[in-house]
Amino acid sequence: MRFLSETSADGVREQIFSLDVASGELPGVLWTPDGATGPRPLILLGHGGGQHKKAPAMLARAHRFVTGGGFAVAAVDVPGHGDRPTDPEFDRIATENQARVEAGADLASVIAEFQALVARRTVPEWSAALDALSLVEHVGAGPVGYWGVSLGCGLGVPFVAAEPRVRAAVLGLGGALASADEARRITVPVEFLLQWDDERVPREQALALYDAFGSTEKSLHANPGPHAAILPSYELDSNLHFFLRHLL
Amino acid sequence: MRFLSETSADGVREQIFSLDVASGELPGVLWTPDGATGPRPLILLGHGGGQHKKAPAMLARAHRFVTGGGFAVAAVDVPGHGDRPTDPEFDRIATENQARVEAGADLASVIAEFQALVARRTVPEWSAALDALSLVEHVGAGPVGYWGVSLGCGLGVPFVAAEPRVRAAVLGLGGALASADEARRITVPVEFLLQWDDERVPREQALALYDAFGSTEKSLHANPGPHAAILPSYELDSNLHFFLRHLL
Numbered sequence: 314m315r316f317l318s319e320t321s322a323d324g325v326r327e328q329i330f331s332l333d334v335a336s337g338e339l340p341g342v343l344w345t346p347d348g349a350t351g352p353r354p355l356i357l358l359g360h361g362g363g364q365h366k367k368a369p370a371m372l373a374r375a376h377r378f379v380t381g382g383g384f385a386v387a388a389v390d391v392p393g394h395g396d397r398p399t400d401p402e403f404d405r406i407a408t409e410n411q412a413r414v415e416a417g418a419d420l421a422s423v424i425a426e427f428q429a430l431v432a433r434r435t436v437p438e439w440s441a442a443l444d445a446l447s448l449v450e451h452v453g454a455g456p457v458g459y460w461g462v463s464l465g466c467g468l469g470v471p472f473v474a475a476e477p478r479v480r481a482a483v484l485g486l487g488g489a490l491a492s493a494d495e496a497r498r499i500t501v502p503v504e505f506l507l508q509w510d511d512e513r514v515p516r517e518q519a520l521a522l523y524d525a526f527g528s529t530e531k532s533l534h535a536n537p538g539p540h541a542a543i544l545p546s547y548e549l550d551s552n553l554h555f556f557l558r559h560l561l
Numbered sequence: 562m563r564f565l566s567e568t569s570a571d572g573v574r575e576q577i578f579s580l581d582v583a584s585g586e587l588p589g590v591l592w593t594p595d596g597a598t599g600p601r602p603l604i605l606l607g608h609g610g611g612q613h614k615k616a617p618a619m620l621a622r623a624h625r626f627v628t629g630g631g632f633a634v635a636a637v638d639v640p641g642h643g644d645r646p647t648d649p650e651f652d653r654i655a656t657e658n659q660a661r662v663e664a665g666a667d668l669a670s671v672i673a674e675f676q677a678l679v680a681r682r683t684v685p686e687w688s689a690a691l692d693a694l695s696l697v698e699h700v701g702a703g704p705v706g707y708w709g710v711s712l713g714c715g716l717g718v719p720f721v722a723a724e725p726r727v728r729a730a731v732l733g734l735g736g737a738l739a740s741a742d743e744a745r746r747i748t749v750p751v752e753f754l755l756q757w758d759d760e761r762v763p764r765e766q767a768l769a770l771y772d773a774f775g776s777t778e779k780s781l782h783a784n785p786g787p788h789a790a791i792l793p794s795y796e797l798d799s800n801l802h803f804f805l806r807h808l809l
Binding site: 523524545555 | 755768771772777778779780781782783784785793795798799802803806
């Protein structure tokens with residue numbers, strides 16, 4: 314892991330890093346409280362489709378978790394996103410999927426299949442990021458939380474199911490089509506966000522994903538609005554309290 | 562309104578009162594911060610079926626809202642409950658309903674019909690309680706919140722729909738059968754609690770009630786467990802923050 318740059322704003326230190334992984338260079342970012350030393354719980358953020366590790370909503374979320382809970386927060390780019398090169402295989406599949414949807418294939422099924430395919434690469438990448446971050450002095454090998462909605466849920470469910478270091482997860486805006494089996498293997502506390510008027514994830518699919526989680530503690534939070542609406546600020550407050558309860 | 566007794570515990574002043582209403586004497590209780598003077602927002606609590614104004618969960622909730630937010634909190638007994646005489650008409654209907662259920666009638670429908678019947682009495686009683694409490698020096702005529710689940714939701718939906726002084730409501734463990742029309746008339750912020758394994762309120766009926774609320778801000782919070790499970794403590798925290806956002 315190489316740190317490439319460092320800046321600070323509003324009490325938050327931001328370090329851009331790069332990590333060698335099997336599939337090449339993994340670009341990432343680490344946020345911690347200014348001046349922090351020693352271990353602290355880490356929250357890994359998964360970004361949405363077409364977004365990247367430093368998209369505005371990601372930055373806002375990271376700052377809230379760092380300043381509100383003293384957490385370390387990290388994010389990496391998904392293949393084909395952010396500072397990563399376009400991926401010819403994924404591009405080809407995306408083009409084929411577009412044609413399938415135009416030919417009448419079910420959008421939710423096509424998205425779910427694609428996310429399951431991408432997850433085969435991101436699950437080991439994100440575990441490699443946890444390995445590297447655990448060796449950073451101001452992060453350490455403490456408990457890990459995961460936050461991801463939409464694509465960050467499609468990739469997050471198999472990650473949380475596979476990664477025993479994750480002790481609590483905020484997921485949402487995703488459905489059961491791709492990942493019901495992995496969801497059943499998740500037993501850590503889950504806060505699950507659902508947009509009641511989601512035009513991309515059928516409501517019954519989202520409810521079925523919530524239903525599938527094997528967790529004893531799992532809360533479903535639904536709010537009105539479409540898939541890409543800005544989540545209510547009180548949900549971010551709730552996410553923070555959720556992580557404070559389970560990671561501290 | 563006559564105050565009958567006063568005690569204090571853990572920073573909370575508790576005053577038992579009685580109010581003359583059309584249907585007789587309405588027994589109630591008012592909780593406020595010890596030593597409080599002047600107006601403050603009021604939260605009216607509706608109790609569950611077979612419960613009463615001072616049931617343990619009601620007391621715990623009242624104390625949390627008083628000490629956590631400086632609110633005034635009040636509750637009154639539903640007809641046939643607590644310190645109120647048994648009601649021959651309701652007893653007769655309850656017996657008939659029991660026979661209907663044993664003969665195969667749908668339990669949720671029977672409960673819903675009965676709650677709608679009781680609401681015709683409780684809506685004016687609770688508005689009369691707000692009138693009287695608004696004249697109490699340490700309560701005043703400020704904004705009002707409502708909290709009620711199960712029977713407290715079945716009676717609460719028509720009350721919140723009818724009572725413009727209510728600015729925010731926590732409801733839950735109820736279905737759309739009895740009160741979808743009233744729910745559509747509710748436009749204040751709602752936090753709606755749902756038990757995912759509720760054996761008394763079919764899940765689709767509860768989701769339909771959430772769907773029916775006319776509010777721009779409405780959040781559905783679902784958690785695993787049966788109808789009568791103790792609600793997670795983090796939901797009470799969430800309810801407190803919800804009232805702080807909307808009543809202060």
